[in-house]
Amino acid sequence: MKKISIICAVAIVSATALISCGGNETKEQPVTEQPTSMVEEPVGPIVTTDSTVTVHIEGDDQMKYNVNEITAKAGQKITIHIKNVGKLPKEAMAHNFVLLKSGTDVAAYAEKAIAAKDVEYIPASESDKVIAHTKMVGPGESDTISFDAPAAGKYDYICSFPGHYGIMKGVLIVQ
Ligand SMILES: [Cu+2]
Numbered sequence: 001m002k003k004i005s006i007i008c009a010v011a012i013v014s015a016t017a018l019i020s021c022g023g024n025e026t027k028e029q030p031v032t033e034q035p036t037s038m039v040e041e042p043v044g045p046i047v048t049t050d051s052t053v054t055v056h057i058e059g060d061d062q063m064k065y066n067v068n069e070i071t072a073k074a075g076q077k078i079t080i081h082i083k084n085v086g087k088l089p090k091e092a093m094a095h096n097f098v099l100l101k102s103g104t105d106v107a108a109y110a111e112k113a114i115a116a117k118d119v120e121y122i123p124a125s126e127s128d129k130v131i132a133h134t135k136m137v138g139p140g141e142s143d144t145i146s147f148d149a150p151a152a153g154k155y156d157y158i159c160s161f162p163g164h165y166g167i168m169k170g171v172l173i174v175q
Helices: 002-013 106-114 124-129
Strands: 018-021 024-027 046-048 052-059 069-072 077-084 098-100 130-133 142-148 153-158 169-174
Touching: 046 069, 052 069, 098 106, 106 124, 106 153, 124 130, 130 142
Parallel strands: 052 077, 069 169
Antiparallel strands: 018 024, 046 052, 077 142, 098 130, 098 153, 153 169
């Protein structure tokens, strides 16, 4: 019995959450440690609420987006934040986000975009194929756009910088 009392005393000193001593329960909350459920979880690149979808897309020097699929529901407001996290000069490596209408020939659009350097590779002649697009962002730059989710369906999005669309592409799925 003496031994149990000693263990009990040690346990109280260490302030564990639940201490049971010979039938007498003593509950103590640890002072310094927070329960793990209170720890804020890291926020991913896509945050969805009932009415909004917010996407943080990054483009890098490896010509990659960090987000290749976005899911939304008709009627939600979609916000796209694009950031170029690379370091290469803008003339060599810049990125945008161009959301195309369903049924658009992506390769044909990208081909036209190559000739549209003066307007950040967004060809005016193809504007009827574009639902929304950001600015072309160079290293460290970012841009934000918002638009209403289109009707249910699948929509391709690409970076229209020359040579990028083959890798820098994704799909918006509206349910
Ligand atoms: Cu790009």
